[in-house]
Amino acid sequence: MTTFENQEEDPLVPKENIPKTKKNEFVFTQESLKKQFRLSEFLSEKIITGIAFLSIAIIILIFLFVFKEALPIFIEKPERKTEIAAPAAPERYGEETPETTPSKPERYDGGGESQQPERYGIEVETIQTEEERATAFSQDSILSGNRGNSELGEDKATFKSLTGKSWMPVSDNPRYGMVPLIVGTIKITLLALLFAAPIAILAALFSAAFAPKWLREIIKPAIELLAGFPSVVIGFFALMVMASFFQDVFGYDTRLNAFVGGIAMALAAIPIIFTVTEDAMTSVPSTYSEASLALGATKWQTAFYVVLPAATPGIFAAVLLGIGRIFGETMIALMATGNAAMISANPFDSVRTLAATIGAEMAEVVFGDTHYSVLFLIGALLFVFTFILNSIAEFYVKGRLMRRFQGRTS
Amino acid sequence: MKKTQRITGGIMAGATAFSVVLIIAVIIVMLVVIIIGGKDTVSWEFLTTFPEDGMTKGGILPAIWGTALLVIIMSVAAVPFGTITAIYLTEYARENSIISKTVRFAVKTLAMVPSIIFGLFGLGFFIKFVGGGMDDLFLGGQLKWAQPNILWASLTMALLTLPVIIVSVEESIRAVPRELREASLALGATKWQTILKIVLPGSRAGIMTGTILAVSRGAGEVAPILFTGAAYYLATLPQGLSDQFMSLGYHIYIMSTQSSNVDQTLPIQFATTLVLLMLTFVLNFVAVIIRARIRRNH
Numbered sequence: 001m002t003t004f005e006n007q008e009e010d011p012l013v014p015k016e017n018i019p020k021t022k023k024n025e026f027v028f029t030q031e032s033l034k035k036q037f038r039l040s041e042f043l044s045e046k047i048i049t050g051i052a053f054l055s056i057a058i059i060i061l062i063f064l065f066v067f068k069e070a071l072p073i074f075i076e077k078p079e080r081k082t083e084i085a086a087p088a089a090p091e092r093y094g095e096e097t098p099e100t101t102p103s104k105p106e107r108y109d110g111g112g113e114s115q116q117p118e119r120y121g122i123e124v125e126t127i128q129t130e131e132e133r134a135t136a137f138s139q140d141s142i143l144s145g146n147r148g149n150s151e152l153g154e155d156k157a158t159f160k161s162l163t164g165k166s167w168m169p170v171s172d173n174p175r176y177g178m179v180p181l182i183v184g185t186i187k188i189t190l191l192a193l194l195f196a197a198p199i200a201i202l203a204a205l206f207s208a209a210f211a212p213k214w215l216r217e218i219i220k221p222a223i224e225l226l227a228g229f230p231s232v233v234i235g236f237f238a239l240m241v242m243a244s245f246f247q248d249v250f251g252y253d254t255r256l257n258a259f260v261g262g263i264a265m266a267l268a269a270i271p272i273i274f275t276v277t278e279d280a281m282t283s284v285p286s287t288y289s290e291a292s293l294a295l296g297a298t299k300w301q302t303a304f305y306v307v308l309p310a311a312t313p314g315i316f317a318a319v320l321l322g323i324g325r326i327f328g329e330t331m332i333a334l335m336a337t338g339n340a341a342m343i344s345a346n347p348f349d350s351v352r353t354l355a356a357t358i359g360a361e362m363a364e365v366v367f368g369d370t371h372y373s374v375l376f377l378i379g380a381l382l383f384v385f386t387f388i389l390n391s392i393a394e395f396y397v398k399g400r401l402m403r404r405f406q407g408r409t410s
Numbered sequence: 411m412k413k414t415q416r417i418t419g420g421i422m423a424g425a426t427a428f429s430v431v432l433i434i435a436v437i438i439v440m441l442v443v444i445i446i447g448g449k450d451t452v453s454w455e456f457l458t459t460f461p462e463d464g465m466t467k468g469g470i471l472p473a474i475w476g477t478a479l480l481v482i483i484m485s486v487a488a489v490p491f492g493t494i495t496a497i498y499l500t501e502y503a504r505e506n507s508i509i510s511k512t513v514r515f516a517v518k519t520l521a522m523v524p525s526i527i528f529g530l531f532g533l534g535f536f537i538k539f540v541g542g543g544m545d546d547l548f549l550g551g552q553l554k555w556a557q558p559n560i561l562w563a564s565l566t567m568a569l570l571t572l573p574v575i576i577v578s579v580e581e582s583i584r585a586v587p588r589e590l591r592e593a594s595l596a597l598g599a600t601k602w603q604t605i606l607k608i609v610l611p612g613s614r615a616g617i618m619t620g621t622i623l624a625v626s627r628g629a630g631e632v633a634p635i636l637f638t639g640a641a642y643y644l645a646t647l648p649q650g651l652s653d654q655f656m657s658l659g660y661h662i663y664i665m666s667t668q669s670s671n672v673d674q675t676l677p678i679q680f681a682t683t684l685v686l687l688m689l690t691f692v693l694n695f696v697a698v699i700i701r702a703r704i705r706r707n708h
Contacts (some may be wrong), residue, residue: 052498208424230630328524
């Protein structure tokens with residue numbers, strides 16, 4: 001549209017034309033060709049621009065408000081920030097921990113010098129009643145040394161307790177260790193990606209390189225229909241049908257586990273990976289594949305050795321977007337993964353993801369509670385993570401893709 | 411050509427075809443299972459009666475009503491804003507300027523944000539900040555708006571579906587031929603008049619597609635309304651904007667995970683899933699057809 005404005009401003013009308021039009025009542029002069037100021041035009045433009053900024057404002061507001069609700073964790077005791085800065089130095093705990101946990105200072109005696117698991121013996125006694133996963137506990141304390149302080153179970157969330165290995169928010173000694181949640185989320189993301197990425201990419205390759213046009217017109221909308229499935233429907237299907245089916249096939253113990261959840265999430269991620277990959281593949285210049293075919297390569301060689309490598313940045317972006325989708329998926333995680341916060345490498349164990357934790361527990365917390373803030377902190381983490389993923393997909397990958405195609409063809 | 415090469419080629423090409431078949435087979439299996447599971451229960455009576463006997467009998471009228479109300483309020487909020495943002499991006503913003511790039515990036519990010527984060531935002535912003543502020547200002551601290559209700563749930567959902575509308579409307583505005591705009595401007599119409607009389611009528615189909623897709627998305631999403639307004643069971647339909655509501659998706663979630671007699675309600679669960687799936691399915695299908703028609707026309 002800018003071209004019009006330029007034409008209005010520039011005196012494009014040749015000077016010799018002016019005398020001729022003088023017979024008419026309207027005369028084009030330098031003055032009359034200038035852009036006129038109209039209040040309605042001005043207002044409409046400003047209002048539209050203002051509303052367009054709403055989407056930016058929403059992003060900023062989401063950021064602000066999710067963090068605002070999570071903030072009490074850090075604000076309550078500002079000195080914790082120093083812990084965040086240097087959590088690795090063991091000497092510091094001797095000085096700082098009495099401040100952060102003044103209730104039981106004696107347990108830190110000697111903790112700074114020798115990080116031995118024995119000192120947890122005291123705590124195990126006090127919280128033994130609800131320590132049902134005691135095996136995990138003892139492993140943690142041996143493995144993590146100083147970090148094991150988080151297992152002390154105070155109702156204050158510190159950086160240390162947030163990185164603990166036990167998530168037990170609703171108990172007499174609530175513990176907010178996010179490690180099992182993060183491990184569970186990563187595990188299920190990897191599992192889902194393992195199923196979704198190869199299938200979606202191969203399907204996209206078929207659609208872009210092998211399928212005739214009429215078939216592509218069927219495949220694309222069909223797979224996009226899968227994107228239209230509400231996640232609660234996929235979750236329900238996984239919970240009611242897939243879980244029993246896979247249990248019969250593989251014979252594992254827990255009916256709902258990371259494996260079932262991973263496959264269900266793969267179903268949610270396949271359409272987005274497929275669509276973005278397919279777009280990247282069809283935007284590979286046709287000169288590439290024509291040249292390859294002309295050199296005597298077969299159709300499949302062209303597809304796998306020319307089209308696929310040329311579209312790698314796009315595929316990378318597609319996988320990133322798929323990860324973002326799986327990471328934030330709430331309903332499928334709530335319904336099909338079993339929701340037990342434990343750390344294990346076995347794909348047939350139950351997991352609890354970050355998003356599912358928010359969804360399951362937010363309805364029951366007291367507003368302004370530590371638990372409430374911790375859930376918002378998890379939300380903030382999720383938001384920041386997807387924001388970073390999206391930024392990488394957007395700027396880095398798109399830039400590479402453009403440079404690759406433009407740099408080689410021109 | 412070597413024989414081995416031919417075989418590997420066949421296998422690799424076969425793998426791609428197999429992937430497509432696999433995806434489509436899974437879609438069909440899901441559809442068939444849910445249809446078979448739910449078809450006996452779905453009836454006119456099921457759609458128009460209240461749940462009975464602790465939701466083990468009866469219908470899903472309040473859930474359908476709540477979902478309908480949710481998507482209507484959501485559309486009223488999201489469609490104007492989405493359309494105007496799309497107009498800005500196509501008509502006013504200079505291509506590749508920092509501002510338009512930022513708006514575009516914000517829209518893309520909005521589309522990527524996990525739906526549960528919108529739920530958190532709805533709780534923190536709409537319920538606690540806006541609702542709490544309204545209560546303090548107008549009702550003197552009396553609790554009315556600072557709790558989950560259908561208005562906040564709809565507005566939360568509107569944020570979620572905003573990118574869907576923007577993308578769809580933008581696409582159709584770009585499909586309006588340049589010549590039409592030029593003709594309008596050449597006849598002396600101002601930019602705003604051109605947008606109002608030429609561009610918007612020309613992109614009506616796109617606005618409709620966007621709305622349909624947004625409605626389909628909003629009807630199916632559960633995570634954003636988990637703690638912004640959805641209720642487990644209500645004996646009455648929502649009377650006003652400050653009431654809670656039942657929704658189809660939430661109904662499925664609650665009945666299949668939280669209810670004490672899951673087996674007993676299984677037919678109702680399948681039937682509710684079938685209703686929700688058909689709803690989103692039909693809406694998506696209509697949108698695909700309209701979109702295909704737009705593309706063919708230009």
